[in-house]
Amino acid sequence: MDVTTDVTAPVAKKVPSERTHHGDTFVDHYEWLRDKNDPEVIAYLEGQNAFTETHTAQLDGLRKDIFGEIKSRTQETDMSVPSRRGRYWYYARTEEGKQYAIRCRCPIADDDDWTPPEVTADEPLTGEEILLDANVEAEGHDFFSLGGLTVSDDGNWLAYSTDVIGDERYTLRFKDLRNGELLDDVIANTAGGAVWSADAKHVFYQTVDDAWRPDTVWRHDIGAGRDDVRVFHEPDERFWVGMGSTRSDKYLMIGVGSKITTEVYVLAADDPTGEFRSVAPRVDGVEYSVEHAVIGGTDQFVIVHNDVRDGVKAENFAIDIAPVDDPTNRRELIAHDPERRIEDLDAFRDYLVLSYRRAALPKLAIADLRGVDGVPAPADFHEVEFREELCSAGLAANPEWATPKLRIGYGSFVDPTEVLDLDVATGDLTLLKRQPVLGGYDATDYVQTREWATAVDGTRIPLSIVRRKGVDETRPAPLLLYGYGSYETSIDPSFSVSRLSLLDRGVVFVLAHIRGGGEMGRYWYDNGKTLTKKNTFTDFVDAARHLVDAQWTTPQQMVAEGGSAGGLLMGAVANLAPELFNGVLASVPFVDALTSILDPSLPLTVIEWDEWGNPLHDPDVYAYMRSYSPYENVEAKPYPPILALTSLNDTRVLFTEAAKWVARLQELSTSDNPILLKTEMSAGHGGVSGRYKQWEEVAFELAWILQQTGAVSPPPPE
The missing domain is CATH 3.40.50.1820 (Alpha/Beta hydrolase fold, catalytic domain)
Known part of the structure; x- marks a missing residue:
């Protein structure tokens, strides 16, 4: 029940605007509210804001209480579990009183060390290097969003993009991590992320069309000015363009997708000025994704798809493998199962990880390639068990293809988010961090x-x-x-x-x-x-x-x-x-x-x-x-x-x-x-x-x- 019934909402004027399609006419009296550059529109929105604030003013004390509860339960100075990539451990940390995360890394002392440094809330790790402090980047802006943050394979360069408006048009910048200097190369109005070539001399990024659709991939040569090379353009307005790389870092990938159709183009990462080639031509209604794996001693593309085989469409998706030099020569790895929705297959040097769901529950199954002679069979995939059946579970940050353990994320309604390492050979899960909930939280108090x-x-x-x-x-x-x-x-x-x-x-x-x-x-x-x-x-x-x-x-x-x-x-x-x-x-x-x-x-x-x-x-x-x-x-x-x-x-x-x-x-x-x-x-x-x-x-x-x-x-x- 609201107690401020004497307050009235601002009344929007009515300006009839007819919309006619297929013989039906709809009279829209409020279409004039579309123009955010119209002072009358802004005045109307501000009037509604004032009306809302007045109507909810009696909740101010409760709002303050809830804010205090969230704050008191949150460890404000905190740090994520470091993830290894190349010669560094990468992590993010927050500091009490600061709005945004600080992105950092520290060097790895021993190449054989895959145990992440112990997470500490109060002290930076030894040798810490700040890659990007979003609090500094956000100074002077009412809004700030980090669109992407990518370090080159050699660890020397950082590409990052920011949005200070909220319209998801990002500005891409580059930083030399050897001396901390920003390059003069600045690229405005990008789609957010960036992908480095293997030699760290080129970076690929995307731009959007007038309808905000990412449609073009460009190659930028570091330090060479702004005459970037357009390497891919998708003219069909039904398709969005995405850019990435395989976990092995061996291939660059361009993904083109509508809601029901996809196509993937690949290029060797050590040949960044070469031509991308299609793994399989687009077919209306067929979706597929591609990852690179070494199976049976040969380079293979792992293809998750919903194509037709033997007259039956793989509605819930199946998985094929094919030699990278002949993607048409496909063989089935995991068959379609109408009771199991395959969502992804992640490839590592020693493992294949299947993500799927059954009966509205997320599942993970892992095949250890070290124990398989040749191509793994479905029986070689072993499901990971979690404490709670009702949960969110899946792979966490695993940037290294050669990782000897798999990083997994887990949480439920009652279990704060956990980061775990899985020893595939033994099945042992090691807890690296549980989301801290201050104030004496007890999961057994909830059902x-x-x-x-x-x-x-x-x-x-x-x-x-x-x-x-x-x-x-x-x-x-x-x-x-x-x-x-x-x-x-x-x-x-x-x-x-x-x-x-x-x-x-x-x-x-x-x-x-x-x-x-x-x-x-x-x-x-x-x-x-x-x-x-x-x-x-x-x-x-x-x-x-x-x-x-x-x-x-x-x-x-x-x-x-x-x-x-x-x-x-x-x-x-x-x-x-x-x-x-x-x-x-x-x-x-x-x-x-x-x-x-x-x-x-x-x-x-x-x-x-x-x-x-x-x-x-x-x-x-x-x-x-x-x-x-x-x-x-x-x-x-x-x-x-x-x-x-x-x-x-x-x-x-x-x-x-x-x-x-x-x-x-x-x-x-x-x-x-x-x-x-x-x-x-x-x-x-x-x-x-x-x-x-x-x-x-x-x-x-x-x-x-x-x-x-x-x-x-x-x-x-x-």
Whole structure:
């Protein structure tokens, strides 16, 4: 319940703008909010910010408490576990009072030493060299983001890129690590990362087109000026371009991909001025990735793919190997399994590591090539076991191809993130570091469980649930239901310091693994995209109804949360079942989806047609999107309290979407529930930068959630 009912939201003027496609005309009264250079638009956003601040002012004390809790549980001066690459250990550390991490390295004393230096929070490692202090780089800027940081193979050069606006246009710079001097070479408007050639004389980077699509790879010769060589360009607007290298450092790679089709080009890293060659020509609907391995004493490309074999498409992916000098001569390494979604295969000198998921759970299996004569069989891959079945687990930083041990990351709802070394021969896991949680955290105070809801069509939807032990299970509890459900993204149970501020106040947290995500395999994704997208929304609603029916919670105690494409979910759910929730939190929400996907000039639109369909040219897709796009389907009904968060410089989901959506909701909602918009005026898609600012933002969100779930009551009006 909000206590500042005498405050009114700024009313956006209505300027009719007609949009007609396939015989359908939609009159949009708030399209004028698109122009962020219009002073009236800025005034409107600032007015909404003031309205939101006034309406949530009674939560200021709670926000301060939560910020203090996050801060008190966090070891502010800390250090990551060093990872070995070449002659150095690389790591990052933070210092109390500073917003950003400091990137460092120290020399390796013994080439045979693979045991990382002991992590110490208070003192730098012996021989420490600071590569980049982001706090220094961020001075004088309201926003700062590090796009990439790459050291050449010989350890002498650093390439790094920064964004101080939030629009993800990065400036690339180079540093001579032998003397600490910055070169005059400065490249603006890059896509973020950089890749070095083997001789450290050339660096490859990407630029973007007018629609923010990375489309071109350039080669920059260090110290040779700005006349860079264009080595690759992708004209098809459906495809993004990426640049990388194999872990062995033997090959440079250019990856070209749409949502459903990929192609990979390779070039020997010691021949940086040569021509990239395609491993396999692109075929519509076929995705593949490539890694280099030495198997049976020969150089092989390991190819993870979903191609057709013997008339059957490898929907959940299979793995082939092929000689690097004849990639067409492929043989099967791991066959397709409809119950197992293969996500990746990482190659090391002595190991192959298979990452996959089964029944919505992430898995790792490892083959030790030293114990295999020739090509490993599926039986040679042995699964790694973790303490908790519900967890996030996978390879961590393993930059060295010849590493004798594998670095693994693990965490769960109840287990703080751990960094472990795995001895493949023995199966022993050695704990290198557990995320420190100050204040006497005890994992046994919390319980995580898996439940299954049933969708309206009978599909079983996995739910991951965590609560504090002692929450009265005989009565409904405050509950936060989180969902995403797009792009085949899997959201696994992981630890969160800030979430403790909810759990310790009796809030139950639930992840709904809805269709459109990747938790249950490729079919789970395929049945939550394009012309089946509504399954994503109805799955979330059915999950919420299950939680009510199972007496986990009540509609008066439940808040829904999602961001970006998950914000689209929030908008659709608010239209479908507003009665189920006492709050909807939508971060950078993609709620004006149809307008955006109809406009090829906007960032990301054309490549998104594989995800949502092409409403510009297909009337069926247009009609389907028109039927669920949140903005167009806002109507006169009693909406729950809604908090929308956006950023002025977001290039992925424009601030316009949240601004228009809120204006329409405020116009049409028949309830007295506040519809709030908060715009960060100097941030991008990821929100504010700097850890303390981020904690403040998290505290703002959590305080609102606690109020709407009823876990805390607002103070009485003065």
